[in-house]
Amino acid sequence: MFSRLSVTTKFNLISSLLLMALFVAMAYGSYRREQTLILKSAIDHARSIAHQIIETRDYLSRSVTREPEQNENLIPQVAASRIAQQLTRGSGYYVRQISLRYRNPDNRPDSFEAAQLTHFRDATAVETWQVTQEKGRKSLRYLLPMMADTSCLTCHGSFETAPRFVQERFPVGHFSYGYKLGEVIGAISVSVPMENLYRQIGANLKGDILSGGFVLLVFIAVSGWLIRRSILIPVKTVAASIAEVSRSGNFSERLEKKGQDEIGELIGSFNELMAELDRRTVQRVESEDRYRNFIEIAQSPIVTFMADGKIVISNKKAENLFGLTKQELLGQSIFEFMEKGDELQSAVTAYFSAGSSELIGTTTRQKVRDVCGRLFNVEMVISVSQSDQNPMFSAILRAVEK
Numbered sequence: 001m002f003s004r005l006s007v008t009t010k011f012n013l014i015s016s017l018l019l020m021a022l023f024v025a026m027a028y029g030s031y032r033r034e035q036t037l038i039l040k041s042a043i044d045h046a047r048s049i050a051h052q053i054i055e056t057r058d059y060l061s062r063s064v065t066r067e068p069e070q071n072e073n074l075i076p077q078v079a080a081s082r083i084a085q086q087l088t089r090g091s092g093y094y095v096r097q098i099s100l101r102y103r104n105p106d107n108r109p110d111s112f113e114a115a116q117l118t119h120f121r122d123a124t125a126v127e128t129w130q131v132t133q134e135k136g137r138k139s140l141r142y143l144l145p146m147m148a149d150t151s152c153l154t155c156h157g158s159f160e161t162a163p164r165f166v167q168e169r170f171p172v173g174h175f176s177y178g179y180k181l182g183e184v185i186g187a188i189s190v191s192v193p194m195e196n197l198y199r200q201i202g203a204n205l206k207g208d209i210l211s212g213g214f215v216l217l218v219f220i221a222v223s224g225w226l227i228r229r230s231i232l233i234p235v236k237t238v239a240a241s242i243a244e245v246s247r248s249g250n251f252s253e254r255l256e257k258k259g260q261d262e263i264g265e266l267i268g269s270f271n272e273l274m275a276e277l278d279r280r281t282v283q284r285v286e287s288e289d290r291y292r293n294f295i296e297i298a299q300s301p302i303v304t305f306m307a308d309g310k311i312v313i314s315n316k317k318a319e320n321l322f323g324l325t326k327q328e329l330l331g332q333s334i335f336e337f338m339e340k341g342d343e344l345q346s347a348v349t350a351y352f353s354a355g356s357s358e359l360i361g362t363t364t365r366q367k368v369r370d371v372c373g374r375l376f377n378v379e380m381v382i383s384v385s386q387s388d389q390n391p392m393f394s395a396i397l398r399a400v401e402k
C-alpha cells in the first residue's frame with residue numbers, strides 16, 4: 001500500500017506526521033507550562049493578599065487600641081478584611097476570615113474551608129491551596145491559618161479578661177472564647193477565579209494549533225514543491241528519456257545539466273552513457289559495413305545467420321547459388337537450404353551447450369538445395385563471431401564437382 005505511493009506523497013505523509021507529533025507535543029508542553037504558571041501566579045497573588053491582611057491587622061492592632069470599643073469596624077481583623085475586600089472588589093476574588101468557632105455568622109466556613117480548618121487544627125501546615133470546581137467554575141482556594149498569640153487572647157482568651165464590648169456581644173460560654181496560645185483560631189481564605197485564565201490559555205492553545213497548523217501546511221507545500229522541482233521532475237525526465245531511448249534505439253539524446261548536485265551527476269552519467277552507446281553503435285555500423293563490403297567482393301558464397309538459422313547478411317555469390325534475390329534470401333532459415341539442415345541445427349545447439357561443435361570451425365562436405373530444389377555439393381566452413389550478446393554464424397561455401 002505505502003510502497004505504491006509517489007515519493008512526494010510519501011515524503012509529505014512522513015514529514016507531516018512527524019511535524020504534527022512534534023507540534024502537538026510542543027503545543028501541549030507550552031499549554032502545561034502556561035497552566036503551571038498561571039496557577040503559580042494565582043497562588044502568589046492569594047498569598048500576598050493573605051499576608052497583606054495580616055500586615056494590616058498587625059499595624060492596626062499596634063496603633064488602634066481603644067477605638068474598637070466605640071466602632072466595631074476598627075477591630076483589626078474586621079478592618080483588615082474590609083480593606084482587602086475593597087481592594088479586590090469587582091475582580092471575582094473573594095477574601096474572608098473564617099473560623100470553626102466563629103463570632104460572626106458571616107465568617108462561618110463553607111465545607112471546603114471547614115475541611116481545611118480541621119486539617120490545620122490537627123496538623124501544622126503553613127498554608128493550603130487547591131483548584132476546585134463549583135457550578136462548573138474553576139477557582140483556586142487558598143487558606144492561610146492564623147494562630148493565637150498573646151494579643152489575640154485579649155479578646156479570644158477567657159470571657160473574664162475580654163473587653164467589655166466583646167463581652168456584651170458574646171456572652172459567657174460562647175464558643176469563640178477559650179483559645180490557647182498557638183492554637184489555630186481561624187484562617188484567611190482567598191478564592192481566585194481561574195475560569196478566565198484557563199479559558200485564556202485554552203484560547204492560546206487554539207491559537208498555537210492554528211498558527212502551527214498554518215506553518216505546517218506552508219512547510220509541506222513549499223517542501224513538496226521544492227522536492228518536485230529539484231528531484232522528482234529531473235528524475236522523471238531521465239526515466240522518460242531512458243524509456244524513449246530503449247524504445248527508439250536512438251542514442252543521440254542528451255539532457256540539459258542544470259546543477260552540480262546528485263541530480264546533475266545523474267544527468268551527467270546519463271549523457272556519458274548515451275555518448276558511449278552512440279560511439280559503439282557507430283563503430284558497429286562501420287564494422288558491419290566493412291564486413292558487408294568484404295564478403296561482397298569474396299569469391300565464395302557467404303551467408304551470415306543467427307542461432308535460429310535466420311539469414312541476416314548474404315553476398316551476391318550466395319544469392320546466385322540459391323537462386324534468390326537478397327530481399328528474398330534475408331530472413332529465411334539457412335537450415336531450409338541444407339540437405340541435412342537438422343544436423344547443422346543440432347551443431348548450433350551443441351555449440352551453445354558444450355561451447356564447441358564438430359561442424360563449426362572445420363571444413364565439411366554438405367549438400368545445399370537451391371530455390372528449385374536442385375542439390376549442389378559444397379564444402380562448408382562455419383565461423384562464429386561473438387561480438388554481440390547474440391553470436392552470429394558465418395558459413396563460407398565452395399561449390400565442388402562431386
Ligand code: HEC
Nearest residue numbers: 077097098099101102103104107146151152155185186187
Ligand atoms: C479587640 C478584640 C480582638 C482582638 C485583639 C482579636 N480579635 Fe479576633 N475578633 C474579635 C471580634 C469582635 C470578632 C468578630 C468580628 C465580626 O463581628 O465580624 C473577631 C473575629 C475574628 C475572626 C473571624 C471569625 C469569627 O469569629 O467571626 C478571626 C479568625 C479572628 N478574630 C482571629 C483573631 C486573631 C488571630 C487575633 C490575634 C492576632 C485576634 N482575632 C484578635 C475581636 C478581637
